[in-house]
Amino acid sequence: MCSWWARFCCFFTTSLRGVRKTFEDCRRVRFLLENHKASFRERDVSMDCEYKEEMWRLLGEQVTPPRLFIKCKYIGGADEVVSLNENEKLKKLLEVFSSAKSRQCEMCENERFLICSKCNGRSRVVAEHETWKRCIECNENGLVKCALCT
Structure with a gap:
């Protein structure tokens, strides 16, 4: 679990x-x-x-x-x-x-999320025939989890 x-x-x-x-x-x-x-x-x-x-x-x-x-x-x-x-x-x-000092993630600066590079944070991409579809790379907020710290 x-x-x-x-x-x-x-x-x-x-x-x-x-x-x-x-x-x-x-x-x-x-x-x-x-x-x-x-x-x-x-x-x-x-x-x-x-x-x-x-x-x-x-x-x-x-x-x-x-x-x-x-x-x-x-x-x-x-x-x-x-x-x-x-x-x-x-x-x-x-x-x-316990850690002597807290480290800052170099990729996301401890935000733990980054703006999706595929849809630029819109959560949708242009599909065939100029229609929009849900981006499969990111979450509902147009964000992807940081690969280094999550």
Whole structure:
């Protein structure tokens, strides 16, 4: 189910500000991860619906971010992560992911996505007879995942 995750700290988040509490909860969890100098895989559900579906599939229900997984184990949402931090248990969980300095991806500058070069971010390409069809290279936002850091 999450075989490649066995080596990672994975954080499901959103960059949309539509629901203030959700956005602030995501910022709080990201702040804690960064404060502990943990390297983590960030999955922004607002940037790619596959991430949202993956999060729902892993948890068996339709939940909102933030959601944190460490080595395939579900840790919790914002309240659980903040509580673990206050009880000094989060540091222990993140020790294995500690990095002295955070690296910036040379390809996407840690945005984790790039504009699709096939459709230039339009999510569609001209097909036969001057009609448009969905670009198969990118997601619904006209973005492709960075090959170096995702």
